[in-house]
Amino acid sequence: MxxxxxxxxxxxxxxxxxxxxxxxxxxxxxxxxxxxxxxxxxxxxxxxVAKRESRTASNGAVVALIADGNATGVLVELKCETDFVAKGDKFVAAADAIAAHVAEVSPADTPALLASEIESGKTVQAYVDEANATLGEKIVLDRFAQFSDGYVAAYLHRTSPDLPPQVGVLVQLDAASADEAAKAVIAKDVAQHIAAFSPQFLSREDVPAETVASERRIAEETAREEGKPEQALPKIVEGRVNGYFKDNCLLDQPFAKDNKKSVQKVLEEAGVAIKRYARFRVGA
CATH class of the missing domain: 1.10.8.10 (Ubiquitin-associated (UBA) domain)
Incomplete structure (x- = not known):
């Protein structure tokens, strides 16, 4: 022995x-x-590596990198199979290295990121495959977000104290507000709201027309099934569609810290506007 x-x-x-x-x-x-x-x-x-391709990577970590005085930011989700690997230093270090690489090269999309060279003679895809081999699990990199040109902030949420962050949010505010402290506070508050309430769209204008039409049809059919009077249908349908917007559109949602105000109202009072956001939850 x-x-x-x-x-x-x-x-x-x-x-x-x-x-x-x-x-x-x-x-x-x-x-x-x-x-x-x-x-x-x-x-x-x-x-x-090849044998692990059919296995499910439903654990992992979300990491963020904010740079240039909050002018740029990166959010990366790296997935693995088990929480044992997810909470290991080597796995988190790999995710952080990929985030730093994204910040440096600004790839157009995930295929471009995977094809880019993270180390001399080694692509990101090869880097991920090496982690796959070393850690003995399927490792997957299939999404990232990168924002610039504005005030960028991130919020990372741990769903378990012994795991790395499983939920991450990246927000980009306009650069019009001169009060940096106010932008820092509102960016964090809105990012935490997004992490908790998972809006599907920024505003109601971003909801696809076919989705709105489908919601109107369902609302009308439901109201008729409930026996609502014909003359009341337009108002009922409009109310239910607005309810859909409040549930799914960030700017229409009641703000987490003050549900008497919409997120839009809170942003207006702070003197800022949100340009875009990204929310990643590991495996979702």
Whole structure:
């Protein structure tokens, strides 16, 4: 039996993020050499990449990077299979490295990001595949957001204290307000609201016309089924469609910290406008 200690197993797990039994088997094969065991795990991990393609990556982390005095920001979701890997330092470090790379190269979309070179001679796709091999799980990078030209802020929410953030929000305000402190406060408040209430659209103007038409049809059919009087239908339908907007459009939603005001009203009182936002929840 190979000569190694519990400390060697711990060190190998810290270096690779692999499971305890995999580390022990690698150390047995490497005759106790931690360095050789790292190589063995990497080789075995690379062989297993294709086998893991059909597996589900429903855990992971959302990371953010704000730079240039809140002029730019990045939000990245990196997914894995288990919470054990998600909360590991190596996994979170990989997500942070990808976020920093996005901030540096500003890729047009996810395919462009995956094809870009994050290290000398290594694309982001190769970097993700390497993490896949090293960590022994399916690792997926399929979305990111990057905002600039305005005041950009982020909010990250942990759904469990022992896991990295599972929900992340990136918001971009206009740059008209001269009060930086006020922008910082309202940006955080609105980002937290978005994290909690998950609006589907920024404003009612962003809702597809076919969706609005469908909501009107459903509202009318429901009202008729309920036996509402014909003359009251237009008002009832309009009220229910407005209810849809209040549920799904950020600017129409009652503000989380003061539900007597809409988010639009709170922004107006603060003297700012929100240009866009992104909300990621791991696996959703």
């Amino acid at each position: 190979a000569n190694y200690t519990a400390a060697d197993v711990k060190k190998l797990r810290e270096l690779t993020g692999a499971g305890m039994m995999d580390c022990k088997k690698a150390l047995d094969e490497a005759e106790g050499s931690v360095d050789k065991a790292v190589e063995i795990l990497r080789v075995k991990g690379q062989k297993g």
